[in-house]
Amino acid sequence: MFTRVRIFELTAPASPQHGPRLLELLPAPWQAGEVVSLPAPDDNRVEASLLLDSLPLPPAGWVHLGLCAVDLFVPALTYVFGASRLQEGRGLLSWNRLRPRNGAGRLERRLLTEALHELGHAAGLTHCSIHACSMHRALWPESIDLKQPSYCPSCEETLTLLLRERPADSGDSRWAP
């Protein structure tokens, strides 16, 4: 099964490290893998696809999620919360715009919701029309709060099928840079 999550912290050592906590919070079918630190990007704004491409492709049975503090954008759009390519097994999430003005608990919930969103894309899920589903597209930070940090029954079912189609865990739990 393609379910173990490896998080790459693309942040400076002095910045908050959300990876370990996120791994604890991830619900099934995702399984906590490990957190790997990588150098943070030099710029404050980074084109999402470039940073996504800098993440290593995952081995069988694994999915990679980059976690950064810099603002992500794509051509023509001022910002995006995250990026991923369908079924490629890797996704990227920035918590720069997820920080609420008050209430740290909300950041944790937003991070988890959007992490599930990007992991869903990485596994092959597309956007969902159900507003409470984490696969629903959020266009501004507060709209993430309207979603649940979980998949709707339909997305969950599709995700299970998609994960079954992936190659089984090869047993190689270590990521080789």
Place this chain on the structure above:
Amino acid sequence: MPPPIRLLIVDDDPHLCRSLSAWFADEGCYDVTVAADGQEALERVQADGADVLLVDIKMPRMDGLELQRQLSKSSPGTTVIIMTAFGAVDTAVQAMKEGAYDYIVKPFEPEGMSRLVRKAAERQGFLRENRQLKGRLEAESPELITAGEGLMAEVLEQIEQVGPTRANVLITGESGTGKELVARKILAASERKFGPLVVVNCGALAEGVLESELFGHERGAFTGANQQRKGRLELAHRGTLFLDEIGDVPPKVQVDLLRVLEERVLCRVGGNQPVPVDFRLICATHQDLEQMVEEDRFRKDLFFRINVFRIQVPPLQDRPGDIPLLAGHFLQYFGRQTSRKFTGFSDEALALLAAHPWPGNVRELQNAVERAVVLCAGGQIEATHLPFGRSTQDHTLAGIEEAQIRRVLAGCQNVSQSAKILGIDRTTLYTKMKRYGLQRK
């Protein structure tokens, strides 16, 4: 599930096209394609169509402004959103003046862009629905059924001539000849075909009521006027007013109507505030207005105002070619209403229809067919089902006998078989057939 909105992204920057294309494709409700310049976009729209276009301004071959101009001529149904850089807002505003729906400045806020395109798509959906409803309305509107022969050919030609103009039309003809349908046909041929059509039957209303109905009234204008009410003339603004039975309009209302026609403003009953009105007037009457003018029963000046173009609808007996067509149309109509299928009329029934003088014109024919549909148990209308056909209304013994012999003869191969069924000998049957003027099959 509604069909996907066909979104065409037009920009010479392939990164932007790819990025936006992926963004909208993810939404699930868009069918996204891209074009690298205006020329390619124009070709795509002409070949495959598009609902919403996101168009960059500066492009090789054909820029966004020129594309907007070309599309407003060739595909006015498309909605164009201009994508512009911060410094080129003036050009985007120019594009909007030339018909673009809106503009958005690069780089886009995801929320703003998503909302704008969604709104444009919604507008496109409303436009599509509007076109469908208008089409359905046109299809369901009563039609002027005619073979277009003789006098009716002239009427059709006149409708075609006067339809696109703004001229007032006076339709004359006997009651029941279809004057209102002629008016609707004129409306359908006019620029105001999507404007309101307000119909007033002037003969059906008393003077006071007609005045209030036509001109409206202010609150407190008379007992019972609890609130301001717009009149039919005001409701016909930018549309067409059809005054049926104009000959029945009382003298005082004739004066008021003339004033409105001359000044194009009206005052509601009990008010003095002028209200501008813009409507096309079509009047109809079965009366001889010239005669009424001579007898001072109709104002000469009003007559000249309304009689700019005259159409005389001939009575039904002067258009025999229309009778079977109209009868067939009404048969289908009433068949649909009663969920029954009819094959048509028997030769005898058609002959009877053609021979009838139709003093009540098309309305009488319609009623005759409706009655026949009620009486007919089978799939074909027989002469006996028609009100002026013999025997169905004849309750005498001879009448009933004739109807029974006719029915049996129609269902049998020969006279002998009919006689056997009727329980009489062949000679007696021949005698009775001769008496009632019946022919053997």
